[in-house]
Amino acid sequence: MTTSLFGRDVIRIQDLSLNEVNHVMQTALKYSSALEAGDLLDVMKGKILATLFYEPSTRTRLSFETAMLRLGGLVVSVAEAKSSSSAAKGETLFDTGKMIEGYSDVAVIRHPVVGSAKELADGSGAPVINGGDGAGQHPTQALLDLYTILKEKGKVDGLTVTLAGDLKNGRTVHSLSNLLSNYKVKLNFASPKELAMPAEITEPLKAKGAHISEIESLAEALNDSDVVYMTRIQKERFADPEEYERLKGSYILDRAMVDAAKIGLTIMHPLPRVNEISTDVDDYAGAAYFRQAANGVPVRMALLALVTGMA
Ligand code: NCD
Numbered sequence: 348m349t350t351s352l353f354g355r356d357v358i359r360i361q362d363l364s365l366n367e368v369n370h371v372m373q374t375a376l377k378y379s380s381a382l383e384a385g386d387l388l389d390v391m392k393g394k395i396l397a398t399l400f401y402e403p404s405t406r407t408r409l410s411f412e413t414a415m416l417r418l419g420g421l422v423v424s425v426a427e428a429k430s431s432s433s434a435a436k437g438e439t440l441f442d443t444g445k446m447i448e449g450y451s452d453v454a455v456i457r458h459p460v461v462g463s464a465k466e467l468a469d470g471s472g473a474p475v476i477n478g479g480d481g482a483g484q485h486p487t488q489a490l491l492d493l494y495t496i497l498k499e500k501g502k503v504d505g506l507t508v509t510l511a512g513d514l515k516n517g518r519t520v521h522s523l524s525n526l527l528s529n530y531k532v533k534l535n536f537a538s539p540k541e542l543a544m545p546a547e548i549t550e551p552l553k554a555k556g557a558h559i560s561e562i563e564s565l566a567e568a569l570n571d572s573d574v575v576y577m578t579r580i581q582k583e584r585f586a587d588p589e590e591y592e593r594l595k596g597s598y599i600l601d602r603a604m605v606d607a608a609k610i611g612l613t614i615m616h617p618l619p620r621v622n623e624i625s626t627d628v629d630d631y632a633g634a635a636y637f638r639q640a641a642n643g644v645p646v647r648m649a650l651l652a653l654v655t656g657m658a
Contacts, residue, residue: 353656356468357476360486360522365529368490374649374658375494375642382417382645390657391420397451398424399443399467400478401434401458406618407478407488410643411455411651418648418657423451444470453655456480459583474654482516482584488617489522491646495639496574499613503527509535509568511598512578512623514544516585519617520578521548528557535568536561539597541590542580565598569608575600577616577623601625605633615639 352367363371381388396415400408412422425432433443440458444467447454454471456464457478464477479485496503508527510520514536524534524544534557536544543561553559562568569575577600585591605612605628616624616636628634652658 350653350656350658352650352653354474355654356464356474357486357650357654358465358468358480359477359484360489360526362486368493368526368529371490371646371649371653372494372497374653375490375645378417378648378652379642379645387419388417389419390652391415391418391655394418394420394453394655394657395451396420396422396651397447397454398422398478399432399454399456399458400424401429401432401456401463402479404457404478406640406643407455407457407485410640411476411478411487411647414644414647414651417644418652420651439470440466441470443467444475447471447475448473453651476650476654479518481518482521482581483518484522485518485617486522487643487647487650488519489526490650491639491643492519492523492576492615492617493526494646495615495635495642496613498642499633499635499638500573504531506573507533507535507571508574508576509537509565509572510544510576510578511537511565511568511600513542513580513584513594514538514578515542516581517578520544520576523576524548524552528552528555533558533560533571535559535572537563537565537568537598539563539594541594542597565600566604566607569604569612572609572612574613574615575608577614577620579616579619579621579623596622598623599625600628602627602631605631 455476455478461481461483464480468475580595613633
């Protein structure tokens, strides 16, 4: 069956309509059940995914590759793309995109520069998925975050969600706040002033009527939160290492804070964590971050199958 996602690039989360997002969620649930039942799928038999990672990645890359293999497809990848690929010889991403379609049916790119996924997609006839472009967006993370909220809470409407940490440089929170603003959600943005959510993200959300509070105290934000989404201070985006050192301990969620927060708090984190969540939180029932990482597989299976028209 082909759907409206067939042949589409996924560069920014707002590229998907709510119907399309729901379709990804439903398809992910279907694949998750199939995986749990131990079914061997061949939905993507004969199809090839190319992964181009110009920035470090563990979860995004492993879960995309796992997703493709679980669907019976194949993966080719450029190892150490930054240093060993033609990028090191000066090739543009547009030109790299031009050859992608000769090699593969779909591609995932991660790159340190905002707009890079779009440039690759402009060159490529095969669908391109943004696996993170600098401090820009990370749309597939937002999809798996939404899927996680649905699984953990059974709903999205009516929730208060706090996004905490480096809201300036963190691409996951840029995509997630955008996605959540389509629902009846109250958003708390908790960050040091220097790392506040950029106006180019907040302004369109406010214009859309999103319910947003900017708050500096994490403990205060947790009083009414159903979900807290912690993020890492994005060291690699700081021009001044001293500023990173000064801000890196800004928000640390420990067990005492969790025990004082609203009952039933769900704790999320895109990972990797550095020190934002103490390890004494890990055995708290609502600590969902490792389950969240695992949810990347069915969600990325759904997206790969939908954009290639195989779902
Ligand atoms: C995030 C990223 O790369 O933006 N990681 C991930 O994909 N799960 C978050 C981060 O690196 O802090």
